[in-house]
Amino acid sequence: xxDRPATARTTYREALRDALREALTRDERVFLMGExxxxxxxxxxxxxxxxxxxxxxxxxxxxxxxxxFVGAGIGAALNGMLPIVEVMTVNFSLLALDQIVNNAATLRxxxxxxxxxxxxxxxxxGAGRQLAAQHSHSFEGWYAHIPGIRIVTPATLxxxxxxxxxxxxxxxxxxxxxxxxxxxxxxDLAAGAGAVDIDHAAVRRxxxxxxxxxxxxxxxxxxxxxxxxxxxxxxxxxxxxRTLRPLDMKTVLGSLARTHRMVIVDEGWKSGSLAAEIMxxxxxxxxxxxxxxIARVCGAEVPIPYPKHLEDAAIPQVATIVECALxxxxxxx
Amino acid sequence: xxxxxLAVSLLKDMLRIRRFEEKCAELYSAGKIRGFLHLYIGEExxxxxxxxxxxxxxxxxxxxxxHGHALVRGIPAGAVMAEMYGKVEGCSRGRGGSMHIFxxxxxxxxxxxxxxxxxxxxxxxxxxxKLMRRPRVTACFFGEGAVAEGEFHESLNLAxxxxxxxxxxCENNLYAMGTALERSEADTDLCExxxxxxxxxxxxxxxxxxxxxxxxxxxxxAARAGGGPQFxxxxxxxxxxxxxxxxxxYRTKVEVEQWKPRCPILTFTNRLKAEGLIDDPALAxxxxxxxxxxxxxxxxxxxxxxxxxxxxxxxxxxERAA
Numbered sequence: 134x135x136d137r138p139a140t141a142r143t144t145y146r147e148a149l150r151d152a153l154r155e156a157l158t159r160d161e162r163v164f165l166m167g168e169x170x171x172x173x174x175x176x177x178x179x180x181x182x183x184x185x186x187x188x189x190x191x192x193x194x195x196x197x198x199x200x201x202f203v204g205a206g207i208g209a210a211l212n213g214m215l216p217i218v219e220v221m222t223v224n225f226s227l228l229a230l231d232q233i234v235n236n237a238a239t240l241r242x243x244x245x246x247x248x249x250x251x252x253x254x255x256x257x258x259g260a261g262r263q264l265a266a267q268h269s270h271s272f273e274g275w276y277a278h279i280p281g282i283r284i285v286t287p288a289t290l291x292x293x294x295x296x297x298x299x300x301x302x303x304x305x306x307x308x309x310x311x312x313x314x315x316x317x318x319x320x321d322l323a324a325g326a327g328a329v330d331i332d333h334a335a336v337r338r339x340x341x342x343x344x345x346x347x348x349x350x351x352x353x354x355x356x357x358x359x360x361x362x363x364x365x366x367x368x369x370x371x372x373x374x375r376t377l378r379p380l381d382m383k384t385v386l387g388s389l390a391r392t393h394r395m396v397i398v399d400e401g402w403k404s405g406s407l408a409a410e411i412m413x414x415x416x417x418x419x420x421x422x423x424x425x426x427i428a429r430v431c432g433a434e435v436p437i438p439y440p441k442h443l444e445d446a447a448i449p450q451v452a453t454i455v456e457c458a459l460x461x462x463x464x465x466x
Numbered sequence: 467x468x469x470x471x472l473a474v475s476l477l478k479d480m481l482r483i484r485r486f487e488e489k490c491a492e493l494y495s496a497g498k499i500r501g502f503l504h505l506y507i508g509e510e511x512x513x514x515x516x517x518x519x520x521x522x523x524x525x526x527x528x529x530x531x532x533h534g535h536a537l538v539r540g541i542p543a544g545a546v547m548a549e550m551y552g553k554v555e556g557c558s559r560g561r562g563g564s565m566h567i568f569x570x571x572x573x574x575x576x577x578x579x580x581x582x583x584x585x586x587x588x589x590x591x592x593x594x595x596k597l598m599r600r601p602r603v604t605a606c607f608f609g610e611g612a613v614a615e616g617e618f619h620e621s622l623n624l625a626x627x628x629x630x631x632x633x634x635x636c637e638n639n640l641y642a643m644g645t646a647l648e649r650s651e652a653d654t655d656l657c658e659x660x661x662x663x664x665x666x667x668x669x670x671x672x673x674x675x676x677x678x679x680x681x682x683x684x685x686x687x688a689a690r691a692g693g694g695p696q697f698x699x700x701x702x703x704x705x706x707x708x709x710x711x712x713x714x715x716y717r718t719k720v721e722v723e724q725w726k727p728r729c730p731i732l733t734f735t736n737r738l739k740a741e742g743l744i745d746d747p748a749l750a751x752x753x754x755x756x757x758x759x760x761x762x763x764x765x766x767x768x769x770x771x772x773x774x775x776x777x778x779x780x781x782x783x784x785e786r787a788a
Contacts, residue, residue, distance in 0.1 A: 164597065190597060196627065201620030204586020205593055208604075211575065212525060212594035231617070235580050236587060244568035244576070245559025246781030280782045304784040 140321040148293035148322060149179045149311065153217065155327070156301055157187050160215055163301065166193035166202055167219030167255075176221050177257055177316050203229035203254065207237050207306070210252040215301050223258040223272045223310065237306040238281030249304040253297065259312040259350045259400055260448050266436030269444070271400040273310045273349065274407030277377035283307045284377040285331050288315065288352040290322045292375060295329030303331070312350030331376050334384040340370035343394035343462050346385055346411060348374040351398045351449050358454035367462055377407060385411065386419045393424035394461050398449050403431035425464035430457050468676070470743045474752065476675050477738065479514035480731045481756050483507075483534035486543060489760050490533065490550060490564075494710050498767075499550045501563050502579075504531040508705035511730035512607075512637050513538045515678030516700070519633075519686035520605055522573065525591045528607040530565035530579040531637075535607060541569045543759050544766030553770030560773055581642070582608060582615035585634065589621045592630035592695070603631040603689045610699075611642025613659060614650055622663040622695065629694035633685055634660070636697065637672065639704040644716035660697035672700030673730045703728070 143151075156163045165180060171194040174181030184192040195202040199220055206218035220226045226233070233254070240248055260269035277284045283305055287293045293311070300307035337352065338359050347355040352373050359369040370388050374380065389395050395415060399408035408429045415427055433447040487507050493499045506513070513534035520526065528535045536546050541557050549556030550564050557569045558577070566577040575591075578584035588606035595602040612618050613636065625632045636656055640647055647654050657667035666688065670681040678700060685696035703725040707714050714722075727733075738744040 162598075193628075196620070196623060198620035198624055200617050201586045201589060201624045204583075204617070204621070205590030205624060208587035208590025208592075209594040209597075210590075211587070212591045212604075213598065214594045216590075231580055231583060232586055235583055236578075240568075240576070241784070242781045243558060243562045243566050244570075245556075245561050246784075247558070247568055247570040248575075249784055283783070304786075 139324040141324055142319065143290060143322045144316070145290060145293045145318040146177065146179055146316040148290045149297070150181070150183070152294050152297035153180060153183060154186070156217065156298055157183070157191060162213065162215040163217065164191040164193060164214065165217045165219065166195050166206065168195055168197060168221045170194060170219050175219070177313065179316070180219070199225050199228035200232055204232040204236065206252050206254065207232060207250055210250045210306070211240070211248055215251050216253070217297070217301070218252065218254045220254060220256040222268065222313070223256045224268055224270050226256055226272070233282065233308070234279055238279050241305065242281060250306045251301065251304050252306045253300045253309060254306070255309045255311060257313040258310045259314060260437045260444060261314050261350070263439055263441055263444060265439040269437035271432060273377055274399065274401040276308055277407055281305070282378065283331070284310065286310045286312070286349040286375060286377060288312070288349050288373055288375070290318065290320050291326060292329060294322060294326045296331055298328040299331045307331070310349060314350045318353070332381065334375055334381040335373045336370060336384070336388065337373045338369070338371040340368040340392065342368045342392060343396060343458060344370045344372060344385070344388040344392045345396050345398060345454070345458065346372045346374065347398035348377060349400070351400050354449060354451050355398050355454055357451045358458065361451065361455050362458055367458065369458060380411070380414070382414050382418065386415065386422070389415060389419050390422050393422055395427045396430065396454070396457050396461050397427065398430045398454055400432050400448050402434050403429060404434060406431055425461050428457050428461050430454050468738070468741065468743060473738055473743050474748070476514050476679070477731070477734055477744070478752050478756065479538050480510040480675065480734065481752060482537050482543070482759065483510045483513065484731055485756050485760055486537060486763070487533060489764065491706070491710070493550070493764070499564065500552070501565070502530065503564050503710045504708065505706040506531050506534040508725070508729065509637060509639060509672065509702045510534055511675035511678050511734070512672050512700045512702055515675040516605070516635055516682040518679050519682040520603065523600070523602050525573045525575055525602070525604045527575045527584040527588050527591070527604065528577060529581070529584065529609060530577070531609070532567055532577055532607070533564070536567045536569070536574060539572050539574050541567065541572055541574060543763035545569070547763040547767040548770045551767040551770060552772070553767055554773040555766065555770040582612035582617035584608060585612065585617050585621035588632045588634070589625045589630060592625065592632035593628060596628070596630050601690060603633060603686055605633045605635060607635045607637060609642065610636055610638035610640070610647055610656060611645070611650070612636070613656055614642070622660055622665050622697070625695035626663045626665050629692070631689040632695045633682070633689055634665070634695060634697045635682070636699045637702055638699050639702050641704065641708070641716065643708045644712070646716065656699045657697065665695050665697045666693070667697040667699070669699040669701060672702030673728045673733065675730055675734055705729070
C-alpha cells in the first residue's frame with residue numbers, strides 16, 4: 134500500500150495550461166484573448182492546443198493592440214464575461230496602462246461601487262534571458278502601487294495551477310505575473326491540485342535566524358541561498374509573498390518577530406520598489422522587533438543589459454543573496 | 467410629416483439638457499459645483515436624437531461631456547445634479563462628479579475622462595454580447611479629438627475584425643479643447659478613417675435632431691442585424707467654452723455667433739411651429755415642465771448629504787465576507 138497522494142510530473146507551463154483548461158471547461162463566460170494565444174500556441178506555449186480544444190470564439194488571437202484588447206477585456210468583464218487577457222510580456226503592458234490604471238483600477242470606486250470587473254490579465258515578466266532592456270522589465274512592484282487591482286505572482290507549480298481560478302472568481306481585476314524563467318520549472322504536483330487562496334503569503338522554508346522575503350522568479354534563487362546558508366549553520370526562513378497587492382504583512386511581520394532580521398529579494402529596481410514598501414511597513418509596524426537594519430537585494434538601477442555577465446550583475450543572484458544575508462545576521466547593534 | 471408626440475419629446479429632451487446645463491453653469495459660478503464642468507450646450511441634438519435608437523438592455527458609454535446623454539438615457543436629473551454637487555445621493559455616490567456619471571440601472575457606463583478611453587471598453591461590451599448571443603448593441607460616444615488617439619484606431623480595427631455590435635458615435639464639434647480639427651489631423655475626413663478599417667461610416671448634420679435620430683436608428687439596426695460596428699460623425703458645435711477655465715483664445719466670437727442660428731433647439735422649434743406641431747403656449751408648458759424638473763433636481767442635490775469620510779476606502783475592492 135502506498136498512502137502518499139498521487140502526484141504527476143508537470144511543469145509550470147503545463148500547470149498554467151491545466152488551469153486555463155479547467156477555467157474554460159467550468160464556465161462558459163470564460164474566454165482567453167491575447168497576442169498569439171491561438172494559432173501560435175502562446176508565445177511561451179502556455180495555451181498550446183487550447184485553440185483546437187475550445188475553438189476560435191474562446192481562444193482569440195488579437196492584433197498587436199494592447200490598449201484595445203485589454204480595454205475590451207475590461208468591457209467584456211463589465212458586461213458579464215470572465216475574460217482572461219494575456220499580454221505577451223509586462224514590457225508591452227505599458228501600451229495598455231491607460232486601460233489598466235484609468236479604467237480597471239478606478240471604475241468600481243469612482244462609480245460608488247456599482248460595478249465589478251472580474252478580469253484576469255496574465256503576463257510574463259522578468260529578466261535573465263539576455264533579451265536586453267526592452268524585454269527584461271520587472272514592473273510587478275509598479276503595478277502593486279495601484280489601488281483597485283490585485284497583483285499575484287505564482288512562483289510554484291501549485292500556484293501556477295491554482296491561482297487562476299481563484300483570480301477569475303474574484304470580483305475585482307487581478308493581474309497575474311508569470312516570471313518567464315519559471316515556465317520550464319518541473320516537479321511533482323498532486324493529482325487533485327486545484328484552486329488556491331490568493332490572500333496569503335507562504336512560508337516556503339521555515340527558519341529562525343533571519344527572514345528572506347521574496348516572490349516570483351526570485352523565490353527559487355532565494356531558496357538556493359537559504360540552502361547555502363544552512364550549510365554555514367544559518368537558519369533562514371523564506372517567505373513567498375505570492376500576492377503583492379494587498380500585501381500579507383501579517384505573515385511577514387510574524388516571521389520577523391521570530392527572527393528579528395530580514396532581507397528582501399526583489400528583481401525590480403531598488404528606488405521606489407516593492408522592497409522599499411515592505412521595509413517601510415516593517416519600520417512602521419515592527420521597529421522594535423529589529424536586531425539589524427533590513428537589507429535588500431534588488432535589481433541594479435540600470436536598463437537591463439544584453440551580455441550575460443552584465444545581466445547577471447544587474448539582478449539578484451544566489452551569491453548576492455547569501456552575502457547580504459551573512460552581513461545581516463552578523464550585524465551587531 | 468413628423469409625429470407630434472415624438473417631435474415634442476425630442477424638443478423637450480433638448481430643452482432639458484440646455485436648461486439643466488445653464489443651471490449648472492450658474493451653480494458653478496456660485497461654487498456649488500467644482501472641478502471641471504464641460505457643457506454640451508449647442509450639441510443637444512446628438513444625445514437627444516441618437517439615444518432613441520437604444521433599448522434598456524443596450525449599453526451606453528460616453529465622455530466627460532455627458533450630462534446630456536445621462537439625462538436622455540433616463541438617469542433622474544436629481545441623481546445627476548447631486549453627482550455634480552459631489553453628494554452621496556449622486557448616481558456615482560458623488561465620487562465622480564461632472565465627468566464620471568455612472569448608472570448601472572440604465573446601463574450607463576460613464577463618464578470616461580480620458581479621450582478615447584471608452585472605445586476599447588465598447589469593443590469589449592459588444593464582444594460579450596456577441597459571444598453570449600444577446601441581441602444587444604453598445605453605443606460609444608466620443609469627440610473628434612479621440613480620432614487622434616491610438617485607442618480609436620485599435621478599437622475600430624478590433625471591432626470590425628471581430629464584427630461586434632458596437633456603434634462608434636463621434637461628436638465632431640471641431641475643437642479638441644482648443645485645437646481645431648485641421649490643426650490636428652492631416653486628413654480631416656473622419657469617415658475615411660473609419661472606412662479604412664472597413665467600418666461602415668456616415669456623416670450627418672449633428673444640429674438636426676431628426677437626422678441624428680434616423681442615422682443612428684439605421685446604424686443600430688445594421689449592428690443588431692449582425693452587420694458589425696458602425697461609425698457616425700455628427701457635425702455639431704459647442705456654443706460654450708471647453709470647460710469653465712477656457713478663455714476661448716482659439717476661435718473668434720464671430721465664428722460662434724455664425725453657428726448660433728443653427729442652434730438645434732431654435733431650428734427644431736421653428737420647424738415644429740411651421741409644421742403646426744407646436745405653438746407658443748405648448749412651448750411655454752414644456753419650458754415650465756423642464757424648469758420644474760430642474761428646480762426639483764437642484765433641491766434634491768441641495769438636500770443631499772456628504773459621504774462619510776469613514777467610507778473613503780469603500781469600493782476600492784469589492785467587499786467580501788470576512
